[in-house]
Amino acid sequence: MMIIMKANCPKEQIQHIVEEIEQIGLKAHLSQGEERTVIGVVGDIRSVNREHFLRQPGIERIVPISHPYKIASREFIPQNSLFPLDGVKIGDEGIVIIAGPCSVESREGLLEIAQAVREAGAHALRGGAYKPRTSPYAFQGLGEEGLEYLAEAREVTGLPVVTEVMAPEQVPLVARYADVLQIGARNMQNYSLLHAAGESQHPVLLKRGISATIEELLMAAEYILSHGNRKVVLCERGIRTFETTTRNTTDINAIPVLKSMTHLPVILDPSHSTGNWQYVSAVARAAVAAGADGLIIEVHPNPEQALSDGAQSLTPKHFVEMVMQVKAIAEAVGRSLAPSKALASNVS
Amino acid sequence: MMIIMKANCPKEQIQHIVEEIEQIGLKAHLSQGEERTVIGVVGDIRSVNREHFLRQPGIERIVPISHPYKIASREFIPQNSLFPLDGVKIGDEGIVIIAGPCSVESREGLLEIAQAVREAGAHALRGGAYKPRTSPYAFQGLGEEGLEYLAEAREVTGLPVVTEVMAPEQVPLVARYADVLQIGARNMQNYSLLHAAGESQHPVLLKRGISATIEELLMAAEYILSHGNRKVVLCERGIRTFETTTRNTTDINAIPVLKSMTHLPVILDPSHSTGNWQYVSAVARAAVAAGADGLIIEVHPNPEQALSDGAQSLTPKHFVEMVMQVKAIAEAVGRSLAPSKALASNVS
Amino acid sequence: MMIIMKANCPKEQIQHIVEEIEQIGLKAHLSQGEERTVIGVVGDIRSVNREHFLRQPGIERIVPISHPYKIASREFIPQNSLFPLDGVKIGDEGIVIIAGPCSVESREGLLEIAQAVREAGAHALRGGAYKPRTSPYAFQGLGEEGLEYLAEAREVTGLPVVTEVMAPEQVPLVARYADVLQIGARNMQNYSLLHAAGESQHPVLLKRGISATIEELLMAAEYILSHGNRKVVLCERGIRTFETTTRNTTDINAIPVLKSMTHLPVILDPSHSTGNWQYVSAVARAAVAAGADGLIIEVHPNPEQALSDGAQSLTPKHFVEMVMQVKAIAEAVGRSLAPSKALASNVS
């Protein structure tokens, strides 16, 4: 339910409505527009006496929300949410590219890739310190040591860091090192983790589960948003189907569908959604053509020696080509690449 | 198995090899390159005495083909196949757009749409006279009457006609009226129909089955190709998954995967692959960005009154916008729209 | 829409209603119960003047049907349809087992298997003369020669024959040799074939498409039923999912779902639904436990030498064991195996 306040109604009237909402055990989310304020009401709406509210001063009208997700919906917040990331803004007109290795393997290797992706125009560095692996006997990541290397790579390159968090009790530690907490596909419905990420108020990159519906993805985002943490970016990373020539099936429909259903920024991970580096550039172009706000890409200098996901990693050389292609597509849809550190430093 | 002949080897040597192949009950498919000829050998290869062939004059080497599809594979025919369609060529550098109503409903309606899509830049007219419908009680198409309207629309607009054929015994009739025989998703593994279409030597647009793998699509094409009919264009039209916000899931990965596996032209049908007109333009842009050679689009002047598929049909106005957007994307990937009749007539 | 006539209303009144229905362009399907007759009305119901009909003599009430399938629904025909098959009845209390090779490979081989499955208690012989194969280069069946061998096997063993028909023009030929026309999964939405099978008035075994919904299966059956051919048995044969340890996923839910939605008999094909002979007996038991009316099973004396589907064929020895297990399950759910020829001949 949304309460649309009258244009330029005084602050005290808004405050009064908020208090009324909280008195009956519900939550109020304020959304300040240029002219008017909208108050989102979340909770068991059946207890609301609609007539009572309509008699309060300052209220123009009351609008129901038809989706099970509320704060995530475009009905609730019509304008695009912008997700600030160290200078650039995800969700804004500029396309944002996050790149780096699947997992952090060594200090030197990470620094090398970080500098390569920065030079190619990436806006942020990705890399896993904690790795969710199907087998308990596979490489599980370097842990806190990996986080330290990521922090050092940020120091050196100026790129903000995106890295995965796998358990609620890891949230404070990872948040200390990372600019964005990534919640992986396997944990999309790990509600304890979603709560902890919401409470942290730290930016979150939320990946769609391998067989999650789009509505379930928005409901997972709602868990984070319901803690007042609005800094959430959604990531399509391929779904599981019967097709076997690719690791997953990129649900390209999800890009325009999500952009119409939610105000949150939407990016695509073509490395996982194809599972094969040969198809990454084509699907990256498709994503931006379809309206994605950004990309997250796996890059490795020697893919065949990577400890994980080598088959789907681009070399730095191919990554440079991909960035150029994506730039052309961005311009064809009336957008551009977000200003990059590489350009900034070249200019100075 | 492919036999690579020596550069500039004399015709008689090639002819001799072909005869040897046919003598042991196999088929030979010639592929003439600029410098050299490649002979594809199809059938039960186990009976071939490889040593014997290598001793024949003119043979450079013999290469096995690792896929169950042979003539459809890029190994067999490395260069893109071009699919001629009344002036334009599908599979060439220029993007080809096929547009029209889901089903032919009336003479006047069809002529109106045909002219609208021609003006907007479409290269061919689609429209179903025979409609495969899930329910026996639903509108099943106008039949031969619909074919006549299509022929008249071609007369008036100059647009070649693409229309569906549903049974082997319909092939001669439909081929008399249509420029391209469409084989629908439900019939992708209707082998009697594939045989009849192959034998007809008429151009064929083959749609991927709703849960066919990419390899099965290529095997279905192989049924047509094995009759010597090389004029086949493949069409991705969405696959069935668990996602419910869209009618199907567009398998955008299939575009670069098919382009790497086969020399046949590949187009996408975003009307069926999304099932919702609001997402058609975004997915059309994505398809061309990913490397598709064309699009097939449902257009209807009054979608809400269409007898079938109204929800996924663009109005002529939205179709014009889509064509403009696709043109920009085509140029961003170094291609263009194929020259259209509209432009031709405007110029004259 | 169903018109429920009054108990014991005279024939002329029923006839009058049927004429009224046909006068407005609709079809009437009579369903004669012990006490009363129900007239199913199929077509565009919106044109029916309900009040007018309620005033006619003999009508008790009019009931709408909420499903897109009509004649196939339990609402339309509440009691189980029985599907007669040379002495036994599919859909009755007794479980019916159809068994034989995937494809007819030779006269001797077929006779050997036919006698083996008869001795083990099978009620009908399966075997493909026309084989839908993914590859045009694979064994496509013996054609009419295979049909002749099947007819001879019926002569010798007394088992009725079930065999696949792949194209509308094959229907008369196959119907001349076979007791039941099988329509395979790939052709479940081959509407020309469904029409031809419906018109033939020959018994039909209709297999669910590899990714057809249960409702689509019922709609496909409706195509046959709408020609007045009520001798249709439905067959679950596994659906395509992401799971790879088995060829398909047996949708065991489909058994009770279909039994509640339709009056038609329902059988299961565990050979295709698992793709692995080791799991066939377990899934056959499950099917009967869940309420299936029968089974169709692939049996081959030397599975490793079969020209198709060897991996999923039972040896005659394993088939005997399966029949014994299924018998025990049938009794545990208050049913039994249908009386078999083997028992009949043993007794005499």
Next chain:
Amino acid sequence: MMIIMKANCPKEQIQHIVEEIEQIGLKAHLSQGEERTVIGVVGDIRSVNREHFLRQPGIERIVPISHPYKIASREFIPQNSLFPLDGVKIGDEGIVIIAGPCSVESREGLLEIAQAVREAGAHALRGGAYKPRTSPYAFQGLGEEGLEYLAEAREVTGLPVVTEVMAPEQVPLVARYADVLQIGARNMQNYSLLHAAGESQHPVLLKRGISATIEELLMAAEYILSHGNRKVVLCERGIRTFETTTRNTTDINAIPVLKSMTHLPVILDPSHSTGNWQYVSAVARAAVAAGADGLIIEVHPNPEQALSDGAQSLTPKHFVEMVMQVKAIAEAVGRSLAPSKALASNVS
């Protein structure tokens, strides 16, 4: 890799081999048979000098394991693992039935259901105190209060308690109240939780993820087993497919497949795998017919008033009928229901 020791080889030789294995950084898992001991070796096997080991006294032969899961495989432990549960043993000849409400809603309601399912023959009580819900606004369970009610219900009925744990830090608390820790489908790849459950050494019921492959389920079990916790029971609960008449698709194939791949007990949850109480009994019968070792069933006295999953809950009356039907099937496959508390108390 498995080291098969000679029959009746002395303990010191076994101990020596274990030490050798640990010296090179690998783990040894002992499996004591009646005659001989098998030592499973887990870790990076490539570092093992096979010749060196074969020269040690007491070793008969060394067998590689071909699956990515090791301790979970039947190769590793050929005999069925028995999972003790307060008197009965899951995985043994007797079928075990776990029943109760989806979520614990009130003290009185829980006691009522607990007594009803005990009287009907259930062997354990299920009920969620912590509920993973798609929406943050839905009822999330009573938490520790719910655990207390479960403990009281165990006190009163003697039924052991199975309840879900959702986060690693909840494990000690839930383990204090529950006899079996349930890990839900959404958390099947929550590796932090799997580690915590493994370390707890508490019995674990592990549900298959909604789109997890069978191999991924076994890999998830391996995470628990690799901590030396062998008390794991696997649960098929339906997978996500395109079919919409049921909430999920019961993968009945998974029962015989799992029984052949692993020694762990396997049960089925027909309440979730169908999502509709009308189909629960049929699928419960199918599961036992296919070889399942048990069932977990949702029961609620007033399903239409349940706070969650009412549509798929059996009433106590229908549950009694289901138990009788399952008993008949168990006997038809040469098994029986495990001895129940109800029978025990009726006897005394």
